[in-house]
Amino acid sequence: MKELLIRGADHLLTMDDQRRELTGADVLIRGGTVAGVGSDLQSDAPVLDATGCVVTPGLVNTHHHLYQSLTRAVPGGQDALLFGWLQTLYPIWARFTPEHFFTSAEVGLCELALSGCTLSSDHLYLYPNGARLEDTIHAAAEVGLRFHPTRGAMSIGVSRGGLPPDDLVEREADILEDCIRVIDAFHDPADGSMCRVGVAPCSPFSVSRDLMRDAAVLARDKGVMMHTHLAENDEDIAYSLETFGCRPGQYAEELGWVGPDVWHAHCVKLDASEQALFARTKTGVAHCPCSNCRLGSGIAPVRAMRDAGVPVGLGVDGSASNDAGNLVAEARQAMLLQRVASGADAMSAREALEIATRGGAEVLGRSDCGRIEPGARADIAIWDVSGIEAAGSWDPAALLLAGPVTVRDLLVEGRVIVRDGQVQTLDMAGLIARQNRLAADLRETL
């Protein structure tokens, strides 16, 4: 079985149950898993020298819309609130083809890989012009990241009181049928799985109560996870009160949308009783601090949720509302935002990194990821701290305070995806050119 020895890391943040930090540490990888952690490990395996580096588990991204990499910094959406922002972008997204979904997923996943991410979920909820979920699954296989795509959906268009235009919504029977198709074709529940499919109606304001309930029944029947947007901002809460006569947490609970197999994006506005509900049921949250800042949604109560026992992971959210997709930068933002809300001792650099690694892995149901210990998957990020960003640092392991925002090397399932800051699996210049050509064509036909 193929082996690799990561040798002599200045600092190793294991994120194991004891949160051990080792210096001068080695990590032995055999096949797709970690075989040993310690000092001066004996092995004939090829060596990856990690002196001058901090080694961490690969980061886990729990919320994204990869297709949006093609609509970064769209002028009409730069300064709009959530609902207005969506209404600007829907007509552009309606013109996407499978090529747009594939290429923008490759771009988003490469950007994530360079920022330390080894496992990403994705939430794809519109399927115009013959697009299918596998357009993104094929992109993830090309890049080499572990991937949890979710089959999103919208079914309530403008003519029925919803937000999206009618040509972007689907029939609910078709949605459920396609969920079954993609789960049967692509979901792999095995240990070390590289692809797990989830079921993910877009949000309570774009699908019916029936679809939310049916989707939950289907997901549980198939043994897959469930994901949606919830309690993102004040408009979202007002919509829930007005339309459903209850807060989003109660709506989710009534329709079966709580439990360890569910995670919700944002949850900026969860109140104390909703936080207690999520903690009791181990319902996960994908915290997306940059997107929340960008859309002015507010500061999610991450400190309170963590203290209550809610599983919290990190997400970059789609590139139309970030507009970057750098996951380690997102972790820094998470740390800073909790400090804005609750003081300088509200969140340490190490805790934010924990949320970005084992926190996200827990939210996605992947206890085999997000930590470096024997038996865990060999998903590892290697950060060179000998550069200008960390020069003078007294604690290079406090990566989020002073450190690089791109990896030197990245391993997924023991395979080298990034080496010396370069993605190894794709021609990056060609990819950027393809993406820019697609974006230019979309702009011209506006």
Ligand SMILES: [Zn+2]
């Ligand atoms: Zn989102």
